[in-house]
Amino acid sequence: xxxxxxxxxxxxxxxxxxxDARFGRAWSLYxxxxxxxxxxxxxxxxxxxPTPEAGERAELLSASEPLFxxxxxxxxxxxxxxxxxxxxxxxxxxxxxLEPEIRALATKSAxxxxxxxxxxxxxxxxxxPEVLKWEDVEIGEPKEGEVRVKNKAIGLNFIDVYFRxxxxxxxxxxxxxxxEACGVVTAVGxxxxxxxxxxxxxxxxxxxxxxxxxxxxxADRVVPVPPSIDPIVAASLLSKGMTAQxxxxxxxxxxxxxxxxxxxxxxxxxxxxxxxxxxxxxxCQWANALGATVIGTVSTKEKAAQAKEDGxxxxxxxxxxxxxxxxxxxxxxxGVEVVYDSVGKDTFEGSxxxxxxxxxxxxxxxxxxxxxxxxxxxxxxxxxxxTRPSLFNYAATRDELLGMxxxxxxxxxxxxxRVRVNHTYPLSQAAQAHEDLENRKTSGSVVLIP
Numbered sequence: 464x465x466x467x468x469x470x471x472x473x474x475x476x477x478x479x480x481x482x483d484a485r486f487g488r489a490w491s492l493y494x495x496x497x498x499x500x501x502x503x504x505x506x507x508x509x510x511x512x513p514t515p516e517a518g519e520r521a522e523l524l525s526a527s528e529p530l531f532x533x534x535x536x537x538x539x540x541x542x543x544x545x546x547x548x549x550x551x552x553x554x555x556x557x558x559x560x561l562e563p564e565i566r567a568l569a570t571k572s573a574x575x576x577x578x579x580x581x582x583x584x585x586x587x588x589x590x591x592p593e594v595l596k597w598e599d600v601e602i603g604e605p606k607e608g609e610v611r612v613k614n615k616a617i618g619l620n621f622i623d624v625y626f627r628x629x630x631x632x633x634x635x636x637x638x639x640x641x642x643e644a645c646g647v648v649t650a651v652g653x654x655x656x657x658x659x660x661x662x663x664x665x666x667x668x669x670x671x672x673x674x675x676x677x678x679x680x681x682a683d684r685v686v687p688v689p690p691s692i693d694p695i696v697a698a699s700l701l702s703k704g705m706t707a708q709x710x711x712x713x714x715x716x717x718x719x720x721x722x723x724x725x726x727x728x729x730x731x732x733x734x735x736x737x738x739x740x741x742x743x744x745x746x747c748q749w750a751n752a753l754g755a756t757v758i759g760t761v762s763t764k765e766k767a768a769q770a771k772e773d774g775x776x777x778x779x780x781x782x783x784x785x786x787x788x789x790x791x792x793x794x795x796x797x798g799v800e801v802v803y804d805s806v807g808k809d810t811f812e813g814s815x816x817x818x819x820x821x822x823x824x825x826x827x828x829x830x831x832x833x834x835x836x837x838x839x840x841x842x843x844x845x846x847x848x849x850t851r852p853s854l855f856n857y858a859a860t861r862d863e864l865l866g867m868x869x870x871x872x873x874x875x876x877x878x879x880x881r882v883r884v885n886h887t888y889p890l891s892q893a894a895q896a897h898e899d900l901e902n903r904k905t906s907g908s909v910v911l912i913p
Contacts, residue, residue: 583675589629592897605652616698617911618643641673645697667702686868699908704871707745709857729754732799739766747773808832883907
């Protein structure tokens, strides 16, 4: 009542290392001590265990190669609890299923596949653009609830600069930067439904890691991209578009309507700093479509022309005019309902001065540095509201993410939003892209191509 094991090597011997009868049928684990290193194919040995009854299934576990001249072999009745026993065993086992006849399968198992390597930008220390390094990194298979995405285009955002400098703290260093891209799903985790290989998807926000040829992501953080939208447009749009969406629809609330978000609407005057930038351009277009009077600030005449095309009714070139005085002139000294300020230090104090009584100051960036501390008395004079929102908190749930992304893509398809991708760089040149962005040499969106 046992299988014969034929060996041609005289110096081999079996040693029992474990056995257990708690599950109704005894099983034994044996180690075959072999002094040679050639592969030994077979491999079942059954001791003091009755032949399984017809219809019963069992499993044979066999090492794929001699490891340190040792092969581990085990023949056991099929039981889920046995699998747990082997999860910590050091040898690499291959699982075989035996039919009622208990056919022993003597097959040389394939060695574990080599780790897949992809190119990515890595940050090993905080600092300037020069810390962005082009390296090989290992990528595995997606686990339950995950997908692997091969990026076609990667959005560059100023928040990437903040993390690189240490203004915002990355979870670990070294890390792969980036929080926005569009690509194709190349693998899905076990049991995942709703996403499949070949889907065109986009993602924005956490976790970071989009500056790579491929990335593994939580499946609930990717959104489907309509086939009519180019991947480069999607990669440049999702983060900035959703930012514009929640800034216009959720951050700004009138003082008597705290219970429901109050969107920008006809009759409102809004001030948008960096109006020709990635988010600024979308804010101007969208606010104009909502019927607001849009005032924008820019740094050059070229950017002023773009802001005009994007729906700014009034454009102020900061280097040539005092934007506070100009806003007061445009609004007949009334001020604006809301200021959207992504510049920070250079504009913050003046932005407060541009607001009407009970106006809203929405600070969502600091490209010129962090604003100086502001005493509460500075906003008490006109009973102002001040908020520092983050996209991560406004797209925290799957439903919020899908709703915001759907509205953004819908506005692109309807023509409300026109996306300018004025600059593309190879992913390997991310350092140059960061340098140009920080020095205000770019306008519109910047995209990295793997």
